[in-house]
Amino acid sequence: MNAEKFEFVSSGERSDQEILRKSLTYWQDAWRRLKNHKLAMVGLAGVILILFFAVFGPMLSRFSYSDQNLDFSNTPPRLKIYQLADDYYVFLTRDYKLLRVSGKGEILYRIPIEHKDPVKKIYTFKDEKQNMLIALDFSYNILPGKKADYDYTFSVNGGPEIAAHHKKVFNRTYPFGSDVVGRSLFVRVMYGARISLTVAFVASLVNLLVGVFYGSIAAYEGGKTDIVMMRFVDILNSIPLLIYVILIMVLVGNRGLWTMIIALGSVYWVQMARLVRGQVLSLKEQEFILAARALGVSKHHIISRHLIPNAIGPIIISMTMMIPSAVFTESFISFIGLGVSAPMASWGTLANDALSGLLSYPYQLFFPSMAIAFTMLSFNFLGDGLRDALDPRLRKG
Amino acid sequence: MKNYFLKRFIYSLLTIILIATVTFFMMHSIPGGPFTREKPVPPEILKALNEKYHLDDPLIIQYFDYMKGLFTFDMGPSFSKIGTSVNDLIKAGFPITAFVGFLAVLLIIILGVPVGIISALRQNRPIDYFVMFMATLGVTIPSFVLATLYIYFIAGKLDLVPPFGLSTPVSYIGPVLALSGYSLSFVARLTRSSMLEVLRQDYIRTARANGLKELSVIGKHAMKNALIPVVTYLGPTIAALMTGSFVVERIFAIPGIGRYFVESVSNRDYTVIMGVTVLYAAFYVMMILLVDILYAVIDPRIKFEKESN
Numbered sequence: 001m002n003a004e005k006f007e008f009v010s011s012g013e014r015s016d017q018e019i020l021r022k023s024l025t026y027w028q029d030a031w032r033r034l035k036n037h038k039l040a041m042v043g044l045a046g047v048i049l050i051l052f053f054a055v056f057g058p059m060l061s062r063f064s065y066s067d068q069n070l071d072f073s074n075t076p077p078r079l080k081i082y083q084l085a086d087d088y089y090v091f092l093t094r095d096y097k098l099l100r101v102s103g104k105g106e107i108l109y110r111i112p113i114e115h116k117d118p119v120k121k122i123y124t125f126k127d128e129k130q131n132m133l134i135a136l137d138f139s140y141n142i143l144p145g146k147k148a149d150y151d152y153t154f155s156v157n158g159g160p161e162i163a164a165h166h167k168k169v170f171n172r173t174y175p176f177g178s179d180v181v182g183r184s185l186f187v188r189v190m191y192g193a194r195i196s197l198t199v200a201f202v203a204s205l206v207n208l209l210v211g212v213f214y215g216s217i218a219a220y221e222g223g224k225t226d227i228v229m230m231r232f233v234d235i236l237n238s239i240p241l242l243i244y245v246i247l248i249m250v251l252v253g254n255r256g257l258w259t260m261i262i263a264l265g266s267v268y269w270v271q272m273a274r275l276v277r278g279q280v281l282s283l284k285e286q287e288f289i290l291a292a293r294a295l296g297v298s299k300h301h302i303i304s305r306h307l308i309p310n311a312i313g314p315i316i317i318s319m320t321m322m323i324p325s326a327v328f329t330e331s332f333i334s335f336i337g338l339g340v341s342a343p344m345a346s347w348g349t350l351a352n353d354a355l356s357g358l359l360s361y362p363y364q365l366f367f368p369s370m371a372i373a374f375t376m377l378s379f380n381f382l383g384d385g386l387r388d389a390l391d392p393r394l395r396k397g
Numbered sequence: 398m399k400n401y402f403l404k405r406f407i408y409s410l411l412t413i414i415l416i417a418t419v420t421f422f423m424m425h426s427i428p429g430g431p432f433t434r435e436k437p438v439p440p441e442i443l444k445a446l447n448e449k450y451h452l453d454d455p456l457i458i459q460y461f462d463y464m465k466g467l468f469t470f471d472m473g474p475s476f477s478k479i480g481t482s483v484n485d486l487i488k489a490g491f492p493i494t495a496f497v498g499f500l501a502v503l504l505i506i507i508l509g510v511p512v513g514i515i516s517a518l519r520q521n522r523p524i525d526y527f528v529m530f531m532a533t534l535g536v537t538i539p540s541f542v543l544a545t546l547y548i549y550f551i552a553g554k555l556d557l558v559p560p561f562g563l564s565t566p567v568s569y570i571g572p573v574l575a576l577s578g579y580s581l582s583f584v585a586r587l588t589r590s591s592m593l594e595v596l597r598q599d600y601i602r603t604a605r606a607n608g609l610k611e612l613s614v615i616g617k618h619a620m621k622n623a624l625i626p627v628v629t630y631l632g633p634t635i636a637a638l639m640t641g642s643f644v645v646e647r648i649f650a651i652p653g654i655g656r657y658f659v660e661s662v663s664n665r666d667y668t669v670i671m672g673v674t675v676l677y678a679a680f681y682v683m684m685i686l687l688v689d690i691l692y693a694v695i696d697p698r699i700k701f702e703k704e705s706n
Contacts, residue, residue, distance in 0.1 A: 377537045
């Protein structure tokens with residue numbers, strides 16, 4: 001064979017072989033796919049928004065979650081204000097407290113009551129600063145013979161009756177309204193997000209650690225160890241978890257954040273263990289594990305460096321799905337009265353507190369419920385997107 | 398196969414016994430007892446009470462006494478409701494709870510499954526989007542919110558149904574909706590996604606190519622495989638629904654057994670805690686067994702001998 005038979009590759013042909021695009025790592029590829037998933041990005045934005053409000057919200061507001069003002073209890077998010085004089089607006093609460101508000105909707109102070117006439121249904125309020133005597137007549141539609149399309153009227157210093165409300169404004173002092181002891185619901189929902197999300201994140205993290213540890217050991221050891229370990233999981237799976245959570249909460253005692261985390265974390269790791277076991281079982285038969293074993297890599301190293309990283313996709317997906325269900329469970333437990341104790345609040349306790357005054361103050365239930373639903377939606381969207389991004393085999397049609 | 402079921406049955410029984418054991422010792426390790434009051438009970442009375450209910454026996458004797466009772470379906474007297482036995486409480490409450498739960502299960506099966514199938518058959522059409530939108534809402538709204546909203550609007554504002562109790566047939570609507578809301582949405586989503594997966598498989602194409610009617614392709618061939626994950630999910634769900642939800646029963650003031658789940662723990666009403674737990678566990682374990690049997694009916698590929706190893 002002589003050298004003339006060979007020729008140099010032209011530069012054009014050579015560049016055909018070059019890899020122009022940078023090769024993507026697993027995570028870059030996943031991120032690229034996730035970015036194309038619109039709902040997942042909406043979910044991610046929602047999660048970031050919730051986290052932002054939970055972390056910074058309570059810091060930026062002028063009330064703390066436990067600041068209470070009985071004078072301003074049960075004010076709704078929309079105020080129906082009456083103009084009694086120039087630049088003098090009032091708002092009447094459902095329990096007949098008269099509050100002076102500004103035209104923009106800031107609650108200024110409570111106008112003290114001077115005289116009550118429960119028979120004629122006339123209350124008199126006295127604003128000493130303005131030297132005004134305000135009479136409130138709420139006999140309409142209560143006493144016979146007095147029918148009107150309004151429920152009450154005001155009159156200032158014996159002047160003409162004012163029946164028509166001036167306008168409806170947003171409550172500037174308490175954007176979501178205030179609760180039964182006059183705490184800002186807005187701040188409490190944001191603070192509740194802290195509690196609910198902390199419980200959810202930490203409990204999910206505990207579940208993750210225990211589940212991954214337990215599942216990978218059961219699968220890798222196999223044989224009798226596997227059978228015994230998984231039987232235990234089966235049993236744990238077939239008990240009413242709610243009762244156990246309640247038992248653990250009562251057992252640990254104080255109704256704090258940690259009790260809830262311990263209760264949720266010690267019970268709900270079962271699914272994660274099953275998932276990891278399934279993944280490891282299928283992975284451990286593959287050649288790269290055989291190679292690692294042949295090279296004398298330690299068991300610990302094989303599990304932590306070879307098996308778990310290869311199963312990380314489904315683990316992360318399951319983790320994202322675990323967080324909303326932990327939020328859900330936490331709110332349930334709080335709702336039945338076993339959650340964090342007052343004045344702390346989680347979304348579940350807020351919903352529970354709202355229950356007694358539901359027919360009069362429905363907004364107190366509305367906002368925490370919205371927060372729960374919004375969180376569930378965001379995490380579900382993100383989880384769906386992550387599933388498509390991290391595990392293309394599971395792609396939905 | 399007979400052997401397999403016998404084995405499974407014995408294993409289920411063992412599970413129930415184990416659960417009863419764990420619950421028994423866990424519950425006795427909670428500080429306080431059924432007769433702990435804010436105003437302390439005089440020691441003589443406390444002693445007499447403990448003697449009457451055999452609470453002064455060593456724990457292990459109490460345990461064997463209780464298990465002996467359990468095997469004869471005698472769950473002992475309730476501590477907080479004097480004069481009633483746990484059997485009475487369950488007999489009074491369970492039928493109500495189970496009936497509401499049964500209606501919820503029925504709703505899930507006759508509404509959730511067909512809606513999921515229709516949604517899969519009309520993929521990416523308006524009806525699919527609508528169903529998925531509702532289903533997504535359904536899994537994001539907790540049942541207590543659903544229940545309270547229902548009471549607020551339907552019973553409160555519109556005054557269509559009585560807000561509490563189960564006095565009339567229409568008053569079942571609220572509890573059943575609130576109880577089934579989450580699972581209904583979940584089943585619809587699950588049915589849809591598993592149906593979509595099955596429809597893409599070769600044997601469906603073959604069935605269509607052979608000129609089978611669409612109804613028979615979907616109803617006979619696709620359904621069987623598509624329903625396997627649904628059956629898996631339904632088993633435990635039925636157990637959970639039939640034993641009731643504390644929250645829904647509390648909101649609608651239903652006199653079922655759901656309330657004992659929490660009440661009994663805070664009252665340290667030992668026998669009631671045990672009763673509810675064992676009832677739930679037995680129900681749950683049996684449901685899972687039933688699901689496994691159903692598998693055999695739906696999917697003959699599943700080999701029991703192999704699984705039992």
